[in-house]
Amino acid sequence: MKPSKKRTLEKVFTNIMVVLLVLVHFGNTVANEFAGQINSFLGITTFKTVSDSDADDSTYARYYDSEFTSVADLKEAGFAKVREVEGEGAVLLKNDNETLPLKGKEVSLFGATAISPVYGGTGSGAVSSADAPTYPQVLADGGYTVVNEDLLKWYKDSEKGRDFDNGNINEASWKQIQKSDAADSFGKGETAIFVVGRVGGEANDLKSVDHDDGKNGDYLTLNKNERAILEGLNEYKEEGKISSIVVLINSANPVSAEFINDKDYGIDAALWIGSVGQTGLYAVADILSGAVNPSGSLPDTWWTDNLLDPAMANFASYTYDGAENYDFGAHGRVFNTYVVYQEGIYVGYRYTETRYEDLVMGTGNAGDFEYEDVVAYPFGYGLSYSTFEMSDMQVSKSGEGMETAYTVSVKVTNTGKTAGKKTVQIYGQKPYTDYDKENQIEKASVELVGYGKTAILEPGASETVTVEVPEYFLTSYDAYNTGVYILDEGTYYLTAADDSHAAVNNILAAKGKKVSDGMTADGNADLTYTMDYDFDSETYAKAYGTGNDVTSLFADVDINRYEGRGDNEVTYISRNDWEGTTMLWTPDDDGHNTNYVKLSMTDQIAADAVLDDSDLPENDGDWPVMGSTETAYQLINLQRDEEGNEIAYDDPIWESFLDQLTYGQLSELCAVGLRMTVSVPEIGKPETLDHNGPSGVTQKYSLGSNGYAVQTNDPNKEETGTCYPCNGIIAATFNDKLVEEVGNLIGEDAMWAGYAGFYGTGLNIHRTPYAGRVFEYYSEDGILTGLIAGVETKAIQSKGVYVYNKHFVLNDQEEQRQGIGTWCNEQALREIYLRAFELPIVNADAKCVMTAFNRVGATWSGASYNLQTAWLRGEAGMSGFGVTDMYDGSYMSKPHEVLAGNDIPDNYPGTSGTGGDKSTSDLGFEFAQYAPGASKENAPLARAMRESAHRILYTVVHSRGMDGISADTKIVHVTPWWSTTLTVAEYTLAVLSLLGAILLILDMAGISLKKKEKKEKKA
The missing domain is CATH 3.40.50.1700 (Glycoside hydrolase family 3 C-terminal domain)
Structure with a gap:
């Protein structure tokens, strides 16, 4: 007998409900694993603040005030500033x-x-x-x-x-x-x-x-x-x-x-x-x-042919010889590639100007180097519609020890017919001595050590520009001998100049050289000043920023000093022998370079590249206090004391507060950081949002619930923030006041959009012109980068928005940036690449960094203790926290990064696509196996997590991330609407599926009974 139509409909209905239930259940599971990304995309927060007393709920706590009353006014100011910056930076x-x-x-x-x-x-x-x-x-x-x-x-x-x-x-x-x-x-x-x-x-x-x-x-x-x-x-x-x-x-x-x-x-x-x-x-x-x-000055050397830049010979991703003999699994590419910074300190103008001076002086085996065939426009170059003359250079010395500085003043006169501005660039020269040759110290003929800029000068008008130059900028890092910054014996020069080439010519003129000696133009000896020094390896044995001891931290980033190097060796460019040490691009028939440093994989490189439990410290059983109930502080209580003074990082109250945190809370704080820091409601710690992008805020103002646009229900809150010209143009202004104004406006945009953190500014170096992210970074020069970035960072942070300067460090190319082994000698690393990050910390209290994808030497940068703790927190003195670049679990490791001093990953558990984490609803699952009583319990890791939590919480409590939080509020979890919708749909479909199944079973049972009744009647 055929099934009834009713039973057929019941079957179809039940099957549809079951299929939908499976789909919704699967979708709900996946969605919960990617909750962070979904919430971020939809601009949803998973917490809210509620009154914990009878206080007036309408009072909204704001810790940083805006200069603007509306998005429209802010946007108008931003667009005007973009135009001004471009006009002054071009x-x-x-x-x-x-x-x-x-x-x-x-x-x-x-x-x-x-x-x-x-x-x-x-x-x-x-x-x-x-x-x-x-x-x-x-x-x-x-x-x-x-x-x-x-x-x-x-x-x-x-x-x-x-x-x-x-x-x-x-x-x-x-x-x-x-x-x-x-x-x-x-x-x-x-x-x-x-x-x-x-x-x-x-x-x-x-x-x-x-x-x-x-x-x-x-x-x-x-x-x-x-x-x-x-x-x-x-x-x-x-x-x-x-x-x-x-x-x-x-x-x-x-x-x-x-x-x-x-x-x-x-x-x-x-x-x-x-x-x-x-x-x-x-x-x-x-x-x-x-x-x-126009008054802009180039932040980079412009080559006649970019391939004449010696850094180009070793700018790419190369595979270690013999790498195929090592089993790195499916992700071998992130373990077996490398690049060598063979040019050492001779990046950009440090190469061109130094080789030029040695050619004129007849030293260093300079060879047939022809400056004008190589350099189209030197670093610092820039014309005007007017002409200017610099004169009356005065220099005075002040301070003692590490506080020693030179004050340089120069009179600038507009000698043309058009009103305009003029940049004054100050360069220094260190003596290149036999000590340097013996100890492999390299010194450029000139280095930018400071700058200033006039206001608009009418024709015939003059202005005296004053520039302060720290003596520290005249030191050299002695990696192979003393391990500290030294002042060598000999004569040092300061000069005021139009650009790096004019600076060398000024110094050559002071040395008695002329065009007849091979100079491209006569210099101006009147714009030079000389100082004589005795050898000094004591003054700058202490760090410039903190006074902490300076020690050689990066021997393992120099392949020549790396203990497991095997037969690998590199000859860095040296001004002692230009012809014999300079590597230049040498193409094959297909135009690809064949002249680069060739390295072989060794057992030690392979071992250091892989982070696993064997690298973790042994459990010493010295667990920090966790979950204490002796105090009940809320995070807001750690902001200011009873007198209204900011509570310092090392105040004893922090220890009592941190004792309250459980292992699970420490785990979540250290495991989640996808453009955010997580909320910890039990201690009143809100979730905070970070913006990704060094060109300004590119998202809608409505994204963050505690942004001023949302709080004021601004009619233009769906607009996006202002985006600024590339950072090279910003650097080319050489105008600190203008850069400060840009930083203020970026900070304002972040405030109005609801961000507490900002992924930027970009501080990597224009090592070559071909790096994909040159537009995010400022210059080929570490000092210019650091000085400009310090001004911008300080301005952004004045709005309560902590800045993650990025990408820390040596992320100066994009090719195979995930995991590439970056080899660089310690002098170049410190004087150029780290200098860019050091100066914003020292000068502007830059709070945070984003660490890089690449390795420093053989070790992932995010897991290098010497980089993340000994240098960043020790020598440089950064107080905030670090976030990784987009997390890649195929070679990164959260326990290792936290132990190194890198605090949170730029991911959310469940993220995939970059070799990310396994799926789990436990946000801190990476750390669960190391908890007390777990299979791999590890007290040193717990102590490191506690210190990371300290840095995160200290930074957040002194930021605008606390807007909306006061002593009379508490934080409660809020389930996002999409999650509620999916859950309701899942339960509804489950009920309907069950109902359909019951009806179908009853129907089938009823048919069976009817058949039995018919048989009995026939009998």
Whole structure:
């Protein structure tokens, strides 16, 4: 007998409910594992504050006040500051015959970037261009007429542009342009503006292979189509069809710049504008019109050919010879790659200027080095529409010991016809002695040691600029002998100069050298000052920032000093023998470099690369107090004492407070950090949000529940924050006041959007022009980076937003950044790469860092005790906490990072896709197996977790993350709406499935009984 229709419907209904139940149950499980990411994406917090007394609930505690009353006012100020920064940071590279400011009002635009400007980079620093202007718009706004709009339309229709993912520059050829319908739109007498654009971003470095391919060649060298356009424009100029050619370089990464002065291209003026942020293009039009007089100075050396940079010979990811003999499992690539910083301290201008001086002085086997064939524009270079003269240099010395400093004052006079600003750059020179040669200490001919900038000077006006130079900047790190910073015996120089090359020429002039001796130009000896020193290895045996002992901490990052190096060895560049030690890019037939340091995998490198339980300290049974009920402090009680004074990190009350924390609470604090710190309701610790991106706040103001936009229900709260020009442009301003104003506004954006922490600023070094994230970082120079970043960091933190300076440290390339072994000698590491992080801590009390993906030597940077604790907290004195870069469980380890002094991971348990954590509902499961009584109990780890919790809580309690928290409030968990919805759906489907099953069973049972009754009747 066939089943009834009723039973069929019951079966279908029950099956559907069961399937839906399984799907919803699975979805609910997965969603809970990714709760952190979901909540972050939806802008949901999982806690709320409620009154714990009869206090007025309408009173909302704010610990940092805003200067603004609305999002609209804040955005207006941000957009104006972007324009100001771009106007002051853009660098005028060339201006023959006073081509700029433009005389006529008709211009024509060329280049794929003319229709697709570069506003920012890709990845974490990406800039929203939704409301950003275009080149035609800003030129029209500046009163210009773009006479070849038909060509721009043709560009768009032809889909010309830049394909960063493939390293392509899809520029039109000159022949295509000539054949287009727009060819007749180039009027006579106008200026042709050719825009060169390049884009960099996270996870990819720029391609640097052969130079002549229009699609997949050297990304930072003009390709054949771009060169052909310039040649064609030059022919137009010679024929009188156009009057001049102006090039705009819309790229954060310096391009190979020999083309700018190539006579075949006839370029009259060139302006580097970097990546411009949201409103920076308006400033470009301001400069072209003369409304703004450019005053930017290059934060990097610009090479005629970027491949002449010696760092390029060892800029990539290489595989250890013999790595195939070691079993690293499925993630072998994160264990078996490396890069060597063979150039040592000779990064950028430290190489070019030092080799140049040795050539002039006839020392160091300088070889056939021709400065002007290598350097297009030196570090610090920048023209103006006016001329300036520096004079009357005065130097005085003050202070004792580590407090010793030189005060340098210089009179600056505007000798031209246009009002403008002038940067004063102060450089130092240390003597290069036999002691250095014996102990492998290298010294550059000049190093930037300070800077200042005038206000706007009218023609004929003067201003005295004063710059303070710490004596510490004249020391050298003696890695192979004393292990401290030394002042060598001999004569030291200070000079005020326009740029690094002028600085060397000034010192050479003071030494009696002239153009006839091989100098490129005469220097000014009057702008130099000399000091004589005796050998001193005692004064700076104490750290500049803290007075703690300086010791050699990074021998294992130098392959020559690494105990398990085997036969590996590297010869670093030395000014004692330029020809014999300099490695330069040497291409094979395919354009790929073959001249690099070759290393072999050793047993010790392999062992140090893998973090497992064998590396953990033995359990000593000395457990910290946990879960104490003797006190009942709330976190807010640790903010200020009864007199209103801030409670210090080492105040004894902290020990009593930390005794309250349980092992589980310590675990959660140290296990979760995906752009956040977790809430601990029992102690009144709120969840805090962090923003990711060094170009400004790129998310909506409505994201954070304790942001001012949400608290005031601002009508514009769904807008996003302001995004600023690349950090290279910010550095190029050499203007601390302006940088401070940028930092204030970034801090304000964070306040209004509800962030307590900010992933930035980016302090890695422009080791080469090809690093993908050059736009996030400031300069090739560690001191300029550190000084500028210190000003910006201090300003952001003044708004209660702690800054995670990143990526700590040696993350100066993107290729194979996950796990790559980075080998660098200790002098270079300290004087350039760590200096960038040191100065914001010393000068601005920078609170936090984001650690890097790479290894320092063989050890993951996040698990290096010498880096994270001995140097960062010891010598430098950082008080806050560290977060990893995006956590990758295939080679990172949370127990190891906490033991090293790195405090939280940038992930949420359950994260996958980067080799992340196993799935679990226990946020601190990574640490559970090391708890008291567990299988691997480990008291040293518990003590380290307690100290990490101390750093996290201390930083948060003194931040705007405590907004909304007072002595009369408490924190309670809130289940997010999506979780409630899924749970209700799961229970509802479970009930419906059960009901359907019951009905089906009853129906089947009822049919069986009816059959039995019929049989009995027949009988």
